[in-house]
Amino acid sequence: MRNHKDTKTQRKAASRNIFAAFLCVFVSLWFQSFAQTRATVERYVSEHRPEILAELVSLLSIPNVASDKPNIRRNAERLREMLTRRGFAVEILETDVNPLVYGELRVPGASRTILWYAHYDGQPFDAKLWKQESAFKPILRDGRMEDGAKEIPNFSSLKTYPPGARVYARSASDDKAPIVALLAAIDALPASGQKPKSNVKVILDGEEEASSQGLISSLPKYKEKYRADMMLSLDGPLHSSGRPTLVFGGRGIATIELTVFGPKFALHSGHYGNWAPNPAMDLIRLVASMKDDDGRVVVEGFYDDVLPFTAEEKRILASVPDDPKELMQFFGISRTDKVGGSLQEALQYPSLNVRGLRSAYIGSEARTIIPDSATASIDIRLVKETDPDRMIRRVRDHIRKQGFQIVDSEPDDATRAKYPRIVMVRSGSGGATFAGTKAYRTELSHPVSVEITNVMQRTWNEMPVRIRTMGGTVPMAPFAETFGFPIVAIPVVNFDNNQHSENENLRLENLWNAVVTFAALLTM
């Protein structure tokens, strides 16, 4: 029995050893495979830089502010053509607003499908603030404009580029570069004897900078098209350290606008000051009651839904290489709010931010009046656990507790006569009527999260920065809710790209690296 037992144990040990050996071989092959992909794709890129850049420049030359319908349509047509050229089956999907460009590339033998998301519209801007002829006439600079970089003339004839070169144009980073990089990756694979391992679905949003309403409202209609095993979002910048970055969640947003009413018309502050109540002061006292001196929200229950972090989550949050001192210096601030022990922890909580204040006039326009009203515009960032409606309800309850009557429109005489303090509360997200955008988060322990982390680590030979929930809002939650699939954002563009601002730019190095990253993900 004992022998028999020993034999059994030996056999077990042997099979374990064999399994371990196979695993080693498999893992090292897998490692090697990503290293190889990187090497071959980098070679491809180094030989095709002018063509890749030319395709980007050509796409950037089509104006793409969401409200410019004819040019939005031109962008969509161009993208249809760019995808078709790569063998995609392409459709322009009409929505209530701007069209979506949808493409499908079937890979024989593929066992799963990845839905890639990007957007082709860009932020509106003030043309006067651009240091070039037009935001839609891309130029190349030999570095960062703010550091004094000079324009490189006739760059289309170049074969190589200075190391820090950047292309300047609206949407250079946000979000046309990732589209061009993804298509370059698809070109690169066969050229280096490889091919995608998953079916590729691409959905290109024409209105991300104007709330993605078309995309979201089209979800029921095009549900079958969007179905996939995971979604990769190609939007947003790398971590400020410049290291490869993965983002597993985004905060949601709810907005709330408070208008406190005073006298029916502005009163002379001399004749009635000390007697007629001032709505600006009432608003100030109301909003002041919502937070403490350290920036923590004191609205009852505001943080209640947020679960404590696990030890692993704490470790990952702490591993993000933020440099708060440098950030504070860059921003010119010498204190921070005290929500969470660090920037990354702070972003895992909902926030309440006064984004705008308005009452009567200031400066040379100031008039000695008691204003008739005062308004505060507030945004509430949400995390996965905090439902927008519940959060707004909590704020409304808090407002009532401060002695205010909440109204939905300008109060009539009877309402004014009845309530000493009256505030109009309008809540939504972006516009006044659009309900809040929810947050989303794919757990870092999800197999897809682990797999993508590994692909990135193998490709770049370093652990990527993992952002559990980024602070900003992207329209991913409806996809997560509809399909239940994991969503991971793969940012590729430089942190200092002046996104949403004037003189937006893309470091070319980030474009070349993006092709490698996407190629690696296509072959995972």
Next chain:
Amino acid sequence: MRNHKDTKTQRKAASRNIFAAFLCVFVSLWFQSFAQTRATVERYVSEHRPEILAELVSLLSIPNVASDKPNIRRNAERLREMLTRRGFAVEILETDVNPLVYGELRVPGASRTILWYAHYDGQPFDAKLWKQESAFKPILRDGRMEDGAKEIPNFSSLKTYPPGARVYARSASDDKAPIVALLAAIDALPASGQKPKSNVKVILDGEEEASSQGLISSLPKYKEKYRADMMLSLDGPLHSSGRPTLVFGGRGIATIELTVFGPKFALHSGHYGNWAPNPAMDLIRLVASMKDDDGRVVVEGFYDDVLPFTAEEKRILASVPDDPKELMQFFGISRTDKVGGSLQEALQYPSLNVRGLRSAYIGSEARTIIPDSATASIDIRLVKETDPDRMIRRVRDHIRKQGFQIVDSEPDDATRAKYPRIVMVRSGSGGATFAGTKAYRTELSHPVSVEITNVMQRTWNEMPVRIRTMGGTVPMAPFAETFGFPIVAIPVVNFDNNQHSENENLRLENLWNAVVTFAALLTM
């Protein structure tokens, strides 16, 4: 001795009786004299209404916004001519800004001199909001526009006017009507066999609505011209009850603008909300700390300089026929601040009023940002006892106690790095550089206050409403300080004249009564 004593006592009693009898005769004559003046002037007015109105309409037809230099000059020239026609020695006094019109009418045998003040400039306005072709093309309506009154065409050919008729034009009430009424009173006296008893000096300000800087800065230069025994200011409306009104003081004003600094540039509220401090919130918490929930200022020492009212002052304050319920209904408010037990008491205290708030954007312009700064514009109304500089010092001390570093200009990087809370404080009055305007008050017990009160009471057969200190600010304090003479304001225009707003108007009845009031004061 006893008899002698009795005789003495009898003599004393007799002389007392004689004195009393003389006093009675004198007083009744004096009474009668004002009743007679009123009767004769009213007769004169009733016979000259079209001419008086024509002179007003003609003056109102010259645009008079202080910044419109050519037209301001035309007004001054017209006034020079109007005064000259009445026998005044007239000079146009140049100042650093707009000219003053100064006239002197010497009365043979006069034992005192009265300086009459009015202004000929008018408030700027939005032309689109006037319900007539032009604010400088006067029209006549058969009542109050807001009550549906209709325009009376070709009113210049009329000899009589509907009872509630009003002339609509910029400065109809504020402040050209009093000038025309004073000149009509000067015309009326000789026509009814009377003449002024005091020398008449007239000073007409060309820039009252833009801070009276020219007038005030000209004080040292023209000191001898302005010297008089008293000053009567012909500005402002009657008490809302419509009763004859006297005003013995005006609050002063100091202004203070607070700009709190956040990050050097607006930050994405998603990426940094909960971490980067929000300047709008800091400003809100700072301003909220200045007042309690009942509108009382809690800045240390704010009310310390105000003396308790005497019993007589309390009585006079209480005698003002304010109707707070009606006012509250008119304004659409259902509570008042709790400074003083009544509106009149409230106006005897300094006030702190948030007149404007601004930070980033609201409504459809709102952007999801942490603003880079937030500004509150505040006016502090002063009473005679509260020195502007001392009051501003108290507010600055309060700001420091809230943990803010006060700066004079935008903070540099070193300042930003050093102080967690930074606020730029700019104080002044009106503009950013002009020091505060002080309050003034002539005691109600001053012989001139008593005399004018009596004249008004005799003329109109009722006690005038006596305003100890009105809420608004007029540029009288420098005159009171320079000459030490009593200053009393004699408002004559209707309360609901839309002063400083669009569709300014004057009830004609108020114009006719003003001629009587001024004639009575000219003969006192």
